[in-house]
Amino acid sequence: MKHLAYLNKYFFKYKYYLLLGILFTLISNLFGIIPAQVVRHALQMVKANVDLYLLFDQAELQNSTYSLFTYSITFFGLVILGMAILKGIFLFAVRQTLIVMSRHIEYDLKNEIYAHYQTLPLSFYKQNSTGDLMARISEDVSKVRMYVGPSLMYLINMVILVFLVLSYMFSVNARLTWYVLIPMPILSLSIFIVSSIVNKRSEQIQKSLSNLSTFVQEAFSGIRVIKSFAKEEEFIADFAKESNVYKDKSMDLTKVDSLFSPSIMFLIGLSTVICVYVGGQEIISGRLTPGNITEFIMYVFMLTWPLTALGWTSSQIQRAAASQKRINEFLFTKTDIVSEENLKPEVKGKIVFDNVSFKYPDTGIEALKNISFEVNPGESLAIIGTTGSGKSTIANLILRLYNTGSGTIKIDNHEIKSFEIPYLRNQMSFVPQDVFLFSDTISNNIKFGNNEVTELEVKEAARNADLLENIERFDQKFETKLGERGITLSGGQKQRVSLARAIIKNPKILILDDCLSAVDTTTENTILNNLRSVMEGKTTILISHRVSNARLADKIIVLDEGRIVEFGDHKTLIQSPGAYRELYELQSNSEELIEEKYS
Structure with a gap:
């Protein structure tokens, strides 16, 4: 969790979302636990009323007893239905707080990474591929969002539910509760082992994805060269190789995930068997009623989903940790291009x-x-x-x-x-040897040097760059939309747009x-x-x-x-x-x- 600790500042920023989410989770679980107790009371009431009903066989009181019996059953049913509706309402509120919080954090984290990228020196971009930079701000951030959103939501739900359920179980019968918990240490150990494997394989997957993104980005940027040399088939084959590496690493992780959930289900099923066996002994000895055993079994099944989700949650947290580690590598990279005095004197140009x-x-x-x-x-x-x-x-x-x-x-x-x-x-204005134009209009590419200029000044800059006549030939003139990196224009035209962009800055x-x-x-x-x-x-x-x-x-x-x-x-x-x-x-x-x- 040391890499994910970087996100704590965002949890503090959105603490009200987090606190409300925890509160709503607690309330929704309370409404989920109450029906088990209602069922226990209903079973005990049924047993008592059935005996009473049979006792008044052929008597007038038998009809009254039956009416009371059906009324009670209906009442208990309506209570359970009401609890389910209330639980659903508060589960909706949980998602509207915790999942919304995760979206805010995702937005902030992407902006922080992008802003940090802008501060890094030119040497950083020469040492790191564009595909890797894009993968960290998109795929890696998405993995992190799964931790701060769904994973955190399920984790909070599991902790609260386990605490509430175990509290009720111990209050009913401590001996039976301890027996039910026997498989839990094995469950914890399996989660620890699997999480370590998942973490390692998740890092490998993210690196493979970065390589794949870099390959695709370079192929699309150099598509004219690829086509002119008729190398399409070779690049398709190379892409298949890169995709195959990513697929194999993903399959390795899937194998671990696929073994994890059945193992958890087996251990939970073992808890149910123990509950029935030991609970039966407690009923025979007179320390528990059938209603208590039913309540216990319902509690065990309540634990099934959170503990099953624990495997998925653990996997997502490990993936997020691997992704956040990669993000931190760049966030902790600092530029050496810094100002010593932050002077802003009038520049004359010597x-x-x-x-x-x-x-x-x-x-x-x-x-x-x-x-x-x-x-x-x-x-x-x-x-x-x-x-x-x-x-x-x-x-x-x-x-x-x-x-x-x-x-x-x-x-x-x-x-x-x-x-x-x-x-x-x-x-300063700079016209680089390697011209770069944005996927925007010619006018906006020229105005990039100075957004406050008029259309007349844009035309004058284009005239000085000997570009005006070329632009006038286009159907949409200055509003002509350029392709990626200015691919619509020839090499000489791109250089002249870049020159006009520099001139207009004055x-x-x-x-x-x-x-x-x-x-x-x-x-x-x-x-x-x-x-x-x-x-x-x-x-x-x-x-x-x-x-x-x-x-x-x-x-x-x-x-x-x-x-x-x-x-x-x-x-x-x-x-x-x-x-x-x-x-x-x-x-x-x-x-x-x-x-x-x-x-």
Whole structure:
């Protein structure tokens, strides 16, 4: 139960639901126990009246005795019916408190997990699969709800009922009660053993389910690749293998569950046999009446359902414990991206890197080595380099998606770690290399950068990204609904929507990470010309492997294997031999060859 102890704060929050549920359970069980005593009195009354009826055979009093007899039987029957109705009413109230409480806890827990996910660093998402994250917030939370709802309800009902029934049984005959309880230690031991097995197998099932969810999520996300390589049959076979693993583990758990309930029923049946045998001896000795034995047997049968449900409840609690353990693993994971001072100064846009080095925590790759540069407010800096040279890492560090390994980054002479993180990121716009669009309209995807803009501003941002003409061709224009991850659009269109989203935010710092790699040269030139006005007054970081993008920048740095190998402006670098000039000539020659080929 140590993992489930995390939920105690929710029980305290919804304590009134819990307390009312316990009260209603107590009342409903009282109305369930009273009929057993009514039956005892009815049997004793029947026995006495039958003897009296036979005594007045052929006498006038016999009719009166019969009338009294039938009246009493009817009265006892109505009392039992009334108790059943009242018990049903309070059972309804039990569900309206305890089950409703479980739904509130499920809602709160899902929100807590999702909110916590948002605080975790980028490295966490690189180390954990999307399918596993989804399984913990959906399947695992559902298992936990079964504990805080139905399992808890049945457990409370069992405890109260056992206490009430045993109290009545001991008050009637302690010797018979002790005999009836003989199978109970065996029952407790079997529950303990089975619960341990169920807990272990439940953990294995949840891990298998996470693997299955991850496989399906990746298959659906990469469906175009799967179809283009005609790999559908292979993926169907792989899915069958993963499903088979999940099925086998589920079957192993089902075998344990299927043996558990019959064992409990056997032990309860044994209690009934003991009750009849020992009770018969007590009747012969004159210490009990047949009505008492009937009452006892009814009590034993009252215990049948709660003790049978104990097996199911125990299984559900163990499954919930396994799921809550998995949830806690992520909830107890804390981010190291925290603010040291929560500063919110006015940002002008000066950026300083001072001997910054960085190694990715998940791979151990050293991406930057003693990087130093300075960008003044309103200036633009182009970062050029080959794939893997560390360009995107600089963008991630400015956005503070990672902490620096060594060295310092300052913005307006304040160390970046002193800024309140949401405030810092709100001063920036970022166009990532790997574009992500939401399953929403084009308009809302652009407004994601700033929800308070007008439709005219949305159109202007689209025009600056050279996207307006494309959008106008769609039937629903800006209200065109995009598919998952923007699948409706081409690669170049997605990049331009992402660019418009960044432009409309009107930030102090604009970071463009190879955002024009999927557009043609003509479109690129148009966008670059439009960006000249957009970049005015903003500190701009242009990251690219294309030299053509660097021409806009006031300063240029060339990276190679995480180090700065050249620094200057376009005019200076193009005149001196080096990596920048070599890259410029190589790309210029390639473009000329392409133009000659298709001219």
